[in-house]
Amino acid sequence: MVFTGSLWTTPQAQADFRVCNGTQNLVGVAIGYRSDDGWISEGWWQISATSCATLIEGPLASRFYYLYAEDAARGGRWGGNVDMCVAEDEFKIVDVKNCFTRGFLRMGFKEYDTGQQSSWMVQLSDSTEVEEGQN
Numbered sequence: 001m002v003f004t005g006s007l008w009t010t011p012q013a014q015a016d017f018r019v020c021n022g023t024q025n026l027v028g029v030a031i032g033y034r035s036d037d038g039w040i041s042e043g044w045w046q047i048s049a050t051s052c053a054t055l056i057e058g059p060l061a062s063r064f065y066y067l068y069a070e071d072a073a074r075g076g077r078w079g080g081n082v083d084m085c086v087a088e089d090e091f092k093i094v095d096v097k098n099c100f101t102r103g104f105l106r107m108g109f110k111e112y113d114t115g116q117q118s119s120w121m122v123q124l125s126d127s128t129e130v131e132e133g134q135n
Contacts, residue, residue: 015058015059015060015118015119016054016056016058016059016060016119017031017054017055017065017114017119017120017121017122018052018053018054018055018119018120018121018122019045019047019052019067019069019121019122019123019124020051020052020121020122020123021049021052021124022124022125022126023049023050023071023124023125023126024049025071025074026046026047026071026072026073027046027047027069027070027072027124028044028045028046028047028069028070028072029043029044029045029053029055029067029068030042030043030044030045030067030068030069030084030091030107030109031043031065031066031067031068032065032066032067032068032084032096033062033064033065033066034062034064035061037094038094039084039095039096040092040093041066041084041085041086041091041092041096041109042092042093043068043087043090044089044090044091046072052121059118059119060114060117060118060119062114063113063114063115063116064111064114065111065112065114065120066082066084066109066110066111066112067079067080067122068080068084068107068108068109069124078124079107079108079109079110080108080110081108082110083096083106083107083108083109084106084109085104085105085106085107086099086104086105086106087103091104
């Protein structure tokens with residue numbers, strides 16, 4: 001089962017990267033981004049049904065962010081074709097190479113181009129993906 005993520009931003013939103021869970025199940029979310037230390041992937045944020053979580057606080061420092069999520073109850077996934085490392089438990093991993101040899105799993109993250117916006121929101125749902133952007 002594969003799900004899609006709807007994406008939207010609001011002009012009044014605080015500067016951050018948020019993920020909202022529009023499903024009726026608990027969702028685990030991981031994010032990836034480029035920092036001064038190199039590629040970083042981190043997770044898991046547990047987002048309850050019909051609620052939101054802030055993954056990055058403050059104005060966004062990167063243009064591109066990467067997201068991977070799993071539905072805890074139904075096993076569905078939101079992902080893409082950008083491979084990054086994840087762990088079974090809470091993690092913050094530097095670098096995206098050699099995931100298996102370093103004891104991690106490799107998952108496909110979806111890329112989000114935030115342009116030069118200071119905040120971004122992704123809505124996870126069972127419906128088709130719609131992308132919009134506003135400052």
